[in-house]
Amino acid sequence: MSVIGERVPRSDGRAKASGDAEYGVDHAEPGMIWGALVRSPVSSGRITRLDTAPALAMPGVHAVVTAADAPDTRAGWVLRDQRLFAADRVLYEGQPVAAVAADTLELAREAAAAVVLEIEPLPAVVDLDAALRPDAPLVHPDWESYVPALGPDADYPRHGNLAAESVSDPPGVDDAFARAHRVVTDEFVVQRQYQAYIEPKSAVGTYRDGRYTVHTAHQFPYNVRDRVSQFLDVRPSAVRIVGHTIGGGFGAKLDAALEPYAALLSKAARGRAVKLVNTRTEDLLTCPSREGAITRVRSALDEDGTIIARELEVIADNGAYSGEMPWLASIALHCARGVYQAGPTRVTARLVYTNTAPTGAFRGVNGTYLYHAVERHMDHIAAELGVDRREYRLRHLFDDGEELLNGQVLTDAGILREGFDAIEAAAPWAKLEAERRPYRGVGIAAAWWLTNPMPGTAVVKLHEDGTAAVITAATDNGSGAVSMGVTQIVAERLGIPPSDVFVTLPDTDVAGFDAGSQGSRTTRIVGKASQIAADEVITKLKDVAAGLLEAAADDLEVADGTVRVKGAPGTSVPIAVVAATATNTVGPIQGTGSFVTPFPDFNPGCATGLMLPSFPTPTYHVHLAEVEVDPVTGTVQVLRYLVAQEVGAVISPDGTYGQVMGGVTQGIGYALHESLRIGEDGRYRERTLESYRLPLAGDVPRVEFFPLEHPDPDGPHGAKGVGEGPILLPAAVIANAVGDAIGRPLNNIPITPEEVLAALQTAELRNVEEHMR
Amino acid sequence: MELSTADSVDAALDELSRRGERCRVLAGGTDVMIQLARREITPEHLLHVERLGELRAVETEGSTRLGALVTHRDLAVGRLGPGYAAVAESAATVGGLQTQVVGTIGGNVCNASPAADTLPALLVHDAEVTLRSVRGSRTVPLAEFVVGRRVTTRAPDELLTTITLGRPIPRTGDVYLKVGRRSAMEVAIVGLAARLTFDGTGVVTDARIAVASVGPRPLRSVGAETALVGGTGDAESVHAAAKALLQDVDPIDDVRGTADYRRRVIPGLLGRAVRVCAERAEG
Amino acid sequence: MDVTLTVNGRREQVEVGPAETLLGMLRERLRLTGTKEGCNEGECGACTVLVDGLPVDSCIYSAAATSGRSVETVEGLADDDLGRDLQAAFVAAGGVQCGFCTPGFLTTLVAVLRENPEPSEPELREALAGNICRCTGYSQILDAVAATISGRNRR
Numbered sequence A: 001m002s003v004i005g006e007r008v009p010r011s012d013g014r015a016k017a018s019g020d021a022e023y024g025v026d027h028a029e030p031g032m033i034w035g036a037l038v039r040s041p042v043s044s045g046r047i048t049r050l051d052t053a054p055a056l057a058m059p060g061v062h063a064v065v066t067a068a069d070a071p072d073t074r075a076g077w078v079l080r081d082q083r084l085f086a087a088d089r090v091l092y093e094g095q096p097v098a099a100v101a102a103d104t105l106e107l108a109r110e111a112a113a114a115v116v117l118e119i120e121p122l123p124a125v126v127d128l129d130a131a132l133r134p135d136a137p138l139v140h141p142d143w144e145s146y147v148p149a150l151g152p153d154a155d156y157p158r159h160g161n162l163a164a165e166s167v168s169d170p171p172g173v174d175d176a177f178a179r180a181h182r183v184v185t186d187e188f189v190v191q192r193q194y195q196a197y198i199e200p201k202s203a204v205g206t207y208r209d210g211r212y213t214v215h216t217a218h219q220f221p222y223n224v225r226d227r228v229s230q231f232l233d234v235r236p237s238a239v240r241i242v243g244h245t246i247g248g249g250f251g252a253k254l255d256a257a258l259e260p261y262a263a264l265l266s267k268a269a270r271g272r273a274v275k276l277v278n279t280r281t282e283d284l285l286t287c288p289s290r291e292g293a294i295t296r297v298r299s300a301l302d303e304d305g306t307i308i309a310r311e312l313e314v315i316a317d318n319g320a321y322s323g324e325m326p327w328l329a330s331i332a333l334h335c336a337r338g339v340y341q342a343g344p345t346r347v348t349a350r351l352v353y354t355n356t357a358p359t360g361a362f363r364g365v366n367g368t369y370l371y372h373a374v375e376r377h378m379d380h381i382a383a384e385l386g387v388d389r390r391e392y393r394l395r396h397l398f399d400d401g402e403e404l405l406n407g408q409v410l411t412d413a414g415i416l417r418e419g420f421d422a423i424e425a426a427a428p429w430a431k432l433e434a435e436r437r438p439y440r441g442v443g444i445a446a447a448w449w450l451t452n453p454m455p456g457t458a459v460v461k462l463h464e465d466g467t468a469a470v471i472t473a474a475t476d477n478g479s480g481a482v483s484m485g486v487t488q489i490v491a492e493r494l495g496i497p498p499s500d501v502f503v504t505l506p507d508t509d510v511a512g513f514d515a516g517s518q519g520s521r522t523t524r525i526v527g528k529a530s531q532i533a534a535d536e537v538i539t540k541l542k543d544v545a546a547g548l549l550e551a552a553a554d555d556l557e558v559a560d561g562t563v564r565v566k567g568a569p570g571t572s573v574p575i576a577v578v579a580a581t582a583t584n585t586v587g588p589i590q591g592t593g594s595f596v597t598p599f600p601d602f603n604p605g606c607a608t609g610l611m612l613p614s615f616p617t618p619t620y621h622v623h624l625a626e627v628e629v630d631p632v633t634g635t636v637q638v639l640r641y642l643v644a645q646e647v648g649a650v651i652s653p654d655g656t657y658g659q660v661m662g663g664v665t666q667g668i669g670y671a672l673h674e675s676l677r678i679g680e681d682g683r684y685r686e687r688t689l690e691s692y693r694l695p696l697a698g699d700v701p702r703v704e705f706f707p708l709e710h711p712d713p714d715g716p717h718g719a720k721g722v723g724e725g726p727i728l729l730p731a732a733v734i735a736n737a738v739g740d741a742i743g744r745p746l747n748n749i750p751i752t753p754e755e756v757l758a759a760l761q762t763a764e765l766r767n768v769e770e771h772m773r
Numbered sequence B: 001m002e003l004s005t006a007d008s009v010d011a012a013l014d015e016l017s018r019r020g021e022r023c024r025v026l027a028g029g030t031d032v033m034i035q036l037a038r039r040e041i042t043p044e045h046l047l048h049v050e051r052l053g054e055l056r057a058v059e060t061e062g063s064t065r066l067g068a069l070v071t072h073r074d075l076a077v078g079r080l081g082p083g084y085a086a087v088a089e090s091a092a093t094v095g096g097l098q099t100q101v102v103g104t105i106g107g108n109v110c111n112a113s114p115a116a117d118t119l120p121a122l123l124v125h126d127a128e129v130t131l132r133s134v135r136g137s138r139t140v141p142l143a144e145f146v147v148g149r150r151v152t153t154r155a156p157d158e159l160l161t162t163i164t165l166g167r168p169i170p171r172t173g174d175v176y177l178k179v180g181r182r183s184a185m186e187v188a189i190v191g192l193a194a195r196l197t198f199d200g201t202g203v204v205t206d207a208r209i210a211v212a213s214v215g216p217r218p219l220r221s222v223g224a225e226t227a228l229v230g231g232t233g234d235a236e237s238v239h240a241a242a243k244a245l246l247q248d249v250d251p252i253d254d255v256r257g258t259a260d261y262r263r264r265v266i267p268g269l270l271g272r273a274v275r276v277c278a279e280r281a282e283g
Numbered sequence C: 001m002d003v004t005l006t007v008n009g010r011r012e013q014v015e016v017g018p019a020e021t022l023l024g025m026l027r028e029r030l031r032l033t034g035t036k037e038g039c040n041e042g043e044c045g046a047c048t049v050l051v052d053g054l055p056v057d058s059c060i061y062s063a064a065a066t067s068g069r070s071v072e073t074v075e076g077l078a079d080d081d082l083g084r085d086l087q088a089a090f091v092a093a094g095g096v097q098c099g100f101c102t103p104g105f106l107t108t109l110v111a112v113l114r115e116n117p118e119p120s121e122p123e124l125r126e127a128l129a130g131n132i133c134r135c136t137g138y139s140q141i142l143d144a145v146a147a148t149i150s151g152r153n154r155r
């Protein structure tokens, strides 16, 4: 019986529900001591005094380290622009200035507080537009000397506070605007979003025998290895990263955080294991949150209202250091038209250094606000033209064979129309319009997205009892990509129950490179690599079984826990027997597989700074939301939420729905509840979960989900990425629905009760005035 | 720091009189434990009073008296009985279930947060608080007990033991409305309690309006109350009451909401409260 | 100071500090790490345990206050009929993703269902306001509760 598409319980479920699972923060080692960081209380300033003596003098304190104790080097995922500790200047609030190790956590925190740190404040660069003005103070006066992680040849357009830039300027844009019948212009401003996984970051580091080992719950262990090696100036193989069960990540645990500090502290504490744990406030203040951004869009329309050209400019907040961000800047090019034809389109994406915590990857990187902008803009255009919003979208919708701005051709974009149809069947637009009630509104929007193509590898090892182990550095961030997806795929191939497949936790000393849990890649890439590895196992099983069954290997098949003669299932031998025989004759059975998706063809000349050139394994998404606005308070409740999504093939129905429901919930939080404002001083205003406001069970409806399945011939069982898509559109559809409900556009994210109420009251006042006239 | 657990009210009062200001009462601890962790308070002694079963009693014969240790959960599930919807509703909005089963009404009163949810509800029910010390016992109106942002007139040796509410009145409706961005777990951006008594013809004969989170302490608006009496909860009287209420409040911008928003929300909220009271008075 | 209490049915005597939290006592002194810390401020519910049957945020609950009381943590749920059913249903219904919130949801739900064996979905959504799940969006957690209720009714 096939286990693909079946409801198979996740392999780590029992351990998680019983309290047995060891999360990163649960890890302890013999003789372990505790660390704490001294962090900058201001966002910009010059360190005038740093005295660690009072901390060192405290009994029970093992070590205090500062920039003076760390290698004089800079590190970074894309650009080496970051020091381990602030040396002379601090560039954001929360930036580490020193670290201490002591017998207990309380003592470590007391010692950190005893370090004398004096900072002379400097003006903070906060405003994105202002940061780009010629007279703006530079966040990195030495920017020119920084080198990309891949070497000087990998450099890209950047200058001063401009951390990265990607520009596409095809011919015909200005002409089209010159002859346009009408031009519609918009500006959208979005806040940051904190990933707010429930397990704050932690790390346990040891330095022994000349090597660093760090235990951490991480989405991308190999990336941590590389970052620790850069910061501590040792070769990568001198660092070992051991993964643990992760209490959520959503992109924020893709780059190193506490790991290099734990490693360095252990060295300073003569090899004692040192554990660092963020408080929730430290975690919030320093997390690489989703970037805030300003998006400006202009569309040129002809007499029929057809879009004949567009201009889109996005300015995104890089924070004080680059991390992964420059790599993502070119996503604007792929989303600038959304999924609608818009003629020649000029796209400018700018990433700007500011004196704020570095931003980073969050599920649906860049896409959330780009789609918000594009889809709000579509509603705006339709309103200006006085045409139906859905109809207007369908008129411009991509179809099979659509050629994109980068030259990539979408052969299967017709799936979008199926998505609109699936939503229409469940929630007919005309009916929604006909049943309109005061303070209720609907919104609809669509998107396309990639499945991250980066490489992965797996070893499948057969045990002598007939069970299999999958050795991989892939991580299950909770999505089930490993505990369900990879597990099911291997079980299916080997014909054994999923409960007989064990996937290791990542360990960079043991498993080969894996590009981490990002971009919805794990089920597809690691699933495929495991499938290839399992095929090697099958070949070896057949070879050995051929001797046992006195049959030709080609006549054998592996199924139902046995190797058997095709067409004569009675002639079989259990896998366990074959595995045990192999171990004692030809040697233990294992197989290896690796996989990477090639980037689709694109036109390299289409843009400058094109770091992420095209979107592999595209998926398609249509969302609809119905909301109700409370006219007294301005709060918004989402009443109904529908998702039609191309998934390739459903490997695990529970896993797939969980990704959709969870992603939409995070999107609803982004649109309505979560708040992460930056004050003029560069400091966050929200500093706890209380004021940050994560959505609760009472804040979200049950999502109605319509999977679209067009199997990808290269994916395992046809699978494409699932996890990211669901978060792309909630901000867009909810903003459109709120606009519909109150009859006025709101262009900022989050949509606050303040803004809604102010808009409503202004509208009422206008009505009253009109009435009186 | 030390901690001791009181096993009788008298023992608690002895302890308080001996230690005075250096001692912090620990009831459910939902405020105290956080304040300790943030080092906002650094008492020498914690006096754990939460085991004093006699302070958990609710009496509804004659006047309504509740012990200081009655929990939000007790109130939310209606231990006070009919006529105290505002109290039940306010307690039901204090944090989540975990906060409500532990947090006490006495703690909410003594913590005296500007955003304390139960305070407006208690105010509209003419609450009086009884404090005891080895020196004796005194009973004061709640409005005179909570005098500022986190300031009460409690003497260091006093223990809040009882809260007394006015009796339920026929043809009266009461309600507590709270404004927050999420469905729960919100520190009130505005909290508003109302209690209105109507005559047989729908005319308001008595009114109580109290608000939280729009000034340094929760307070009653006599101006709003006066404007409502004699009307029928009609738009005009609500408009006048809202105007009076806005004059009594002094909201600020804080991390949860702006002063402007708080002002904008009040008139509509008051109108809604009056409507609910009218419905409930009939029911 | 010493407190004597019952943890998951076992008598324990533990030395605690005056400001120590129940969470710290469980995780650091008793090494019961199934109970999780998500915020340390009563906002997320990951640390929920039962004290005399009531669901409390152990991160803001005084360790000393547990003296003489009975504490149940996620590690003890397998010994409880309802707890076991909920655990199984969470895994079967997709109510567990990263799982960091799971111990808190399970303990809260044990208390909720003991008091009211058949809550409606809106009642459940309200009762779970103090438990945040960042992964699932709650639907499959509610499915797990529904499955638990119907499974117990069938028995």
Ligand SMILES: Cc1cc2nc3c(=O)[nH]c(=O)nc-3n(C[C@H](O)[C@H](O)[C@H](O)COP(=O)(O)OP(=O)(O)OC[C@H]3O[C@@H](n4cnc5c(N)ncnc54)[C@H](O)[C@@H]3O)c2cc1C
Residues within 6 Å of the ligand: B024, B025, B026, B027, B028, B029, B030, B031, B032, B033, B034, B049, B068, B069, B093, B094, B095, B096, B099, B102, B103, B104, B105, B106, B107, B108, B109, B110, B111, B113, B115, B116, B117, B118, B158, B159, B160, B161, B185, B186, B187, B188, C041, C042, C043, C060
């Ligand atoms: C997550 C969370 C959410 C919350 N949400 C809300 C909310 O929405 N609305 C709201 O109003 N509050 C809220 N609170 C605050 C808190 O729960 C309440 O104020 C609660 O009522 C305090 O009661 P307690 O028994 O826990 O008090 P404690 O913390 O024990 O004490 C609070 C204060 O009162 C003093 N005290 C307590 N009892 C007495 C007494 N009998 N005599 C003299 N002094 C005494 C204490 O010394 C201390 O100063 C929240 C708290 C948390 C942790």
Ligand code: FES
Residues within 6 Å of the ligand: C036, C037, C038, C039, C040, C041, C042, C043, C044, C045, C046, C047, C048, C057, C058, C059, C060
């Ligand atoms: S850790 Fe206790 S509520 Fe979050």
Ligand code: FES
Residues within 6 Å of the ligand: A198, A247, A248, A478, C095, C096, C097, C098, C099, C100, C101, C102, C132, C133, C134, C135, C136
């Ligand atoms: S499963 Fe991850 S927070 Fe709930």
